[in-house]
Amino acid sequence: MTSVLLTALDRVLPADRITSDPDVLRALSSDEAEWAPVGAATAAVRARAESEVQAAVRVAAELGTPIVARGAGTGLSGGANAVDGCLLLDLSRMNAVVQINPDDLTCVVQPGVVNNDLKAAVAEHGLWYPPDPASAPWSTIGGNTATNAGGLCCLKYGVTRDYVLGLRAVVGGPAGYGTAVWLGRRTAKGVAGYDIAGLMVGSEGTLGVITEITLRLRPAPVGVPRTIVGAFTTLVDAGRAVALVTRLGLTPSALELLDRTCLNAARDWKNLDVEADAAVLLLARVDTPGDSGEAEAAAVADAFERSGALWAALSTDDVEAEALFEARRLAYPALERLGPVLTEDICVPRSKVPDMLAAIERIAAEHRVQIATIAHAGDGNLHPLMLSEPGDDAARIRAQQAFEQMLDAAIGFGGTVTAEHGVGLLKRGGLRRELDPGSLLLQQAIKDALDPRHLFNPGKVL
Amino acid sequence: MTSVLLTALDRVLPADRITSDPDVLRALSSDEAEWAPVGAATAAVRARAESEVQAAVRVAAELGTPIVARGAGTGLSGGANAVDGCLLLDLSRMNAVVQINPDDLTCVVQPGVVNNDLKAAVAEHGLWYPPDPASAPWSTIGGNTATNAGGLCCLKYGVTRDYVLGLRAVVGGPAGYGTAVWLGRRTAKGVAGYDIAGLMVGSEGTLGVITEITLRLRPAPVGVPRTIVGAFTTLVDAGRAVALVTRLGLTPSALELLDRTCLNAARDWKNLDVEADAAVLLLARVDTPGDSGEAEAAAVADAFERSGALWAALSTDDVEAEALFEARRLAYPALERLGPVLTEDICVPRSKVPDMLAAIERIAAEHRVQIATIAHAGDGNLHPLMLSEPGDDAARIRAQQAFEQMLDAAIGFGGTVTAEHGVGLLKRGGLRRELDPGSLLLQQAIKDALDPRHLFNPGKVL
Missing domain, CATH: 3.30.465.10 (Uridine Diphospho-n-acetylenolpyruvylglucosamine Reductase; domain 3)
Structure with a gap:
């Protein structure tokens, strides 16, 4: 049966831009957010030009059809998930x-x-x-x-x-x-x-x-950045090192935290030559060139040591340093291979990083949730990942409870429920708890003013 | 005669916060924009706390009175100018x-x-x-x-x-x-x-x-920045030097342009020890510490020379360097002492700086307007200043025509009518010419959504 939407799209767009193939729709209907609801899309348009996006939006508006735009679908909050009856607008082919x-x-x-x-x-x-x-x-x-x-x-x-x-x-x-x-x-x-x-x-x-x-x-940056690695016994020690780096006015170009679970998962997946001889690693990069960069890197290593690192070292081996950052980048997909991963994206004022890391451990223990933690620690942006076995519903519910409690803890420390992943579907409750009620009214007023019929990605964010 | 507004304010605010003294109102009724219309305010509230701002806004809203907030009144676009019948809200005492x-x-x-x-x-x-x-x-x-x-x-x-x-x-x-x-x-x-x-x-x-x-x-920045001075025969040569600095990937912490008129005005006012042996100066600052900073400063000086500078030099004298930057900062008030100054605040893509400087000279000549030019040249942000004699109406009109034509030229180069001074009253026409008509509709929708009664600084910006 051809839907009204498909017929209308067919009139204004080349046929190869439109699909209602169930497999294709399914593939385009969700991002990588775990356990976020996915609706049933009616059709997808794979646009190749702005004029095609315009045509698709006009048709959808005429029919009152919601429009969900998407790129690669790598989001982690459900922002690109289909809503029932929607038109999916795939922009990945507009890639010039x-x-x-x-x-x-x-x-x-x-x-x-x-x-x-x-x-x-x-x-x-x-x-x-x-x-x-x-x-x-x-x-x-x-x-x-x-x-x-x-x-x-x-x-x-x-x-x-x-x-x-x-x-x-x-x-x-x-x-x-x-x-x-x-x-x-x-x-x-x-x-x-x-x-x-x-x-x-x-x-x-x-x-x-x-x-x-x-x-x-x-x-383009000049020169090769310096990498400083610090090994810590506990998350909280590593958090203290992060706070000290900030307090000392040091500005590395990256300051990442990675725990043993993340490191091992990435290593096992990609045969990376990295060792996990400590519970938590901090990886810092200093890209200031010349003598100043050397001094800055030494100061970062010193801050790690003063905060209780087992050891801290300037990596003299670029291959090893690159492998560690590769492990950091691959940690999320590496863990995702092993089972459902619920991803936090909280951010706290930098001085609260140790407290927030302690709260994460406490909440995980309380709800008997296994966590792995990666973090853009220097920004106060923490990604505790809640791991569970596929199909274990009780574990899922415990993870979801821990997830919400971590959001509340972040809000309590003056932080935010999302630093960089977006609200999507998963953080809507947290958003309401975080924002001033007056601010929520302004948010809604802006949505109503710019999208009065609520056709653009309805039910997301607000 | 006590106005309804004053009576209502008196009920909710301490008496010393409220004034309707004509001299005080006059002093609080305009910023430093030349020839921008100034309305007649009814009263002013000099608030000392957020709760007092709330009380004043509530009273104004009840009476349908427009509200014009202001700080020090140093604006250059008329954004803080009174509108007829308004309540002025002076926030300069909330200074903690x-x-x-x-x-x-x-x-x-x-x-x-x-x-x-x-x-x-x-x-x-x-x-x-x-x-x-x-x-x-x-x-x-x-x-x-x-x-x-x-x-x-x-x-x-x-x-x-x-x-x-x-x-x-x-x-x-x-x-x-x-x-x-x-x-x-x-x-x-x-x-x-x-x-x-x-x-x-x-x-x-x-x-x-x-x-x-x-x-x-x-x-806080470490170390003392290096200053590089370049002297040029023409504005356009200096513009070419700016474009070259960008193209070479150099990132000075300041790259300012100052013509002889500006330099002399500042020198004469404050007895600064600066010489104007060229028509145009470029002042660059490099704050990268150590060897890298030295190399960067040398590269900036070299770029100046390659672009036709009469001379370019790293200042080895901090007092001289500071005097030059002081002259830059004081150029505007120094010129304002001498007569009405109409200030542009256009910004063009960096590669268009030479073309825009040429256009400024052409337009000024065409309208027989005397200009002095200062610029945050490295950002493409140019401030040609149109000078005239007090009371010379014909000169005023020619300056205003040149002003609008420079806005059009900036728009033509892919630029904007205001980089940092704001739209206020003086750039409303330019704003309408610059923005996409659809974008203007969105701007208006946001204003209507957040201030449906148009009480906050009405008639400004849009």
């Missing part, structure tokens, strides 16, 4: 790097460009796009923008938001559903009107569909 | 630094804190608040936030927006006029809901009144 402007330190890309592909493209011009979520080999710039993705180097170089100068989007509301608009600027600075481009960043597809992004770039 | 958190690299301030006072307060803790508009000795953090102020060091360290983590504001609309809300976060990262704190930054008091700001800080 439209322009690279070395003289302006900017580039223009379509949303489906994969993060690492962009990095490679701009590197050829001596340029660098810093944001580096662990999903960088797979995730798209559109998805990174929609969730305001972070990564390892945020500590020194900021998040996606800090690189988005402007964007094009297909929006609704006052401009009419299906209108394509340019938002933001192409210049280093600019304050012409409200920062709606900034508002779109991190809005998880709930205010419109991003079709092009203008990004700020940096000159 | 509420908290400094060295362990979290954050601080919390009231809006009336003067930028340089904050810098001094955090320096005592080994910390640094980078945004440095030339008005830093007088302008307030609240005003800096409302306009998303920039400054000299934006080039490397970003603008006010990059330092605002969260804020408190007294808002209207869905939460009810007079509601105080907390927006944003206290953590290094965070994506919990729409970035309304970011939306408030640069909204020029049109969406609510900011009553407290939580700022990110940096560790």
Whole structure:
């Protein structure tokens, strides 16, 4: 049976852009969030141009069909999950790097460009796009923008938001559903009107569909960064080292925490040559060139030792250092292979990192949940991962309870329920507990103003 | 005659907070924008606490009175100018630094804190608040936030927006006029809901009144920066040097342009020991420490020479270097002493700096307008200043025509009509010409959603 939606899409789009094949729809209907509800989509459009996104949004609006946009589907909060009866808008084929402007330190890309592909493209011009979520080999710039993705180097170089100068989007509301608009600027600075481009960043597809992004770039880094490794007996000791690094005014380009469970999972999966002789490792990178970088690296190692590290060392072996960072990046998929993983993404003020790590251990013990912890520790952004056996419902429920309690603990420390993964479906309760009630009303007012019919990714975030 | 507004304010606020003295009202009714219309205010409230701001906003809302908030009044676009019948809300007495958190690299301030006072307060803790508009000795953090102020060091360290983590504001609309809300976060990262704190930054008091700001800080810089001075025969040569510095991937912490008119005005006013032996100077600062900084400074000097500088030199004399930067900071008030100054604040993509400088000279000649030019040249942010004699109406009209034409030229180069001063009253026409019509509709929808009665600084920005 051909649905009304398919017929209407067929009238305005080439046939090969539209699908209602159940297997394809299933593959496009969820991201990587564990246990987030997935609705039944009616159709998918795999757009190749902004005009096709406009056509699809117009058709959906005419029929009152919800629109769920997606990139690579690597999200961890359910933000890209289908809602019942929706049109899935797959943007992964809009993957052109439209322009690279070395003289302006900017580039223009379509949303489906994969993060690492962009990095490679701009590197050829001596340029660098810093944001580096662990999903960088797979995730798209559109998805990174929609969730305001972070990564390892945020500590020194900021998040996606800090690189988005402007964007094009297909929006609704006052401009009419299906209108394509340019938002933001192409210049280093600019304050012409409200920062709606900034508002779109991190809005998880709930205010419109991003079709092009203008990004700020940096000159390629010079020299080889130094890696400092510290081994600790407990999470809390490692947390103290992180707090001390901040207090001393040191700014490594990454300061990552990785526990033995994560390290072993990555090692076993990819035969990485890394050893786990301690419960917790801290990995720091210092990219300041020259003498200053050497001094900074030594100060980081010293801070590790003063905080009770079993040992701390400057890695003199680039292969070993790279293997450790590779283990960090692969920890999540490596654990996911072994069973369902519920991922936290809390962030606390830096001084509260030791307290939050202690709270995580306490909550996990209380609910008898096995956890593995990775963290962008230098930012206070912690990712305790709750592991369970496939099909163990009791374990799932305990993990979900621990998950919510960790959100509350983070809020209690002045933190947030999501640093970089987004609210999606999994953090909606936490969001309501975190935000000031007045702020929630403003959020809702903005949604109502820009998407009055609630067609863009309804039920997500708010 | 006591107005209804005064009577109502008197009921809810201590008497010494309220004034309708014509001289005081006049002093509080405008910022430093030349030739921007100034309305007649009915009363002013000099608030000392958020609760007093709430009370004043509630009273104004009951009576349908427009509310114009202000800090030090150093704005250059008329954003803080009174509108007829308004209540002026002076926040300069809410000037407490509420908290400094060295362990979290954050601080919390009231809006009336003067930028340089904050810098001094955090320096005592080994910390640094980078945004440095030339008005830093007088302008307030609240005003800096409302306009998303920039400054000299934006080039490397970003603008006010990059330092605002969260804020408190007294808002209207869905939460009810007079509601105080907390927006944003206290953590290094965070994506919990729409970035309304970011939306408030640069909204020029049109969406609510900011009553407290939580700022990110940096560790204090180490070592003494190096200053490189380049002397050029023409603006366009200097522009070429700026473009080359960018293309070479050099990142000075400041890259300022200053023409002879500006330099002389500052020198004559403050007896600064600076010489103007060339038409245009470029001042660069490199704060990278150690050997790398030395190499970077040499590369900047080399780029100046390759672009046709008469001479380029690393300043070995800190006193001389500081005098030059002092001249840069004082250029605007020094010129303002001599007569009306109409200030541009355009920004173009960096590669277009030479073209834009050429266009400025052409437009000034065409309209027979005397210009002086200062620029945050490294950001592409140019401030041609149009000078005229007091009372010369024909000159005023020619300057205003040149002003609008420069805005159009900037838009034509892919630039913006305002980089850091805000839209206020003077750039409303330019804003409409710059923004996509669809984007303007979204801007208006956001204003309508958050301030449905248009009580907050009506007629500004949009």
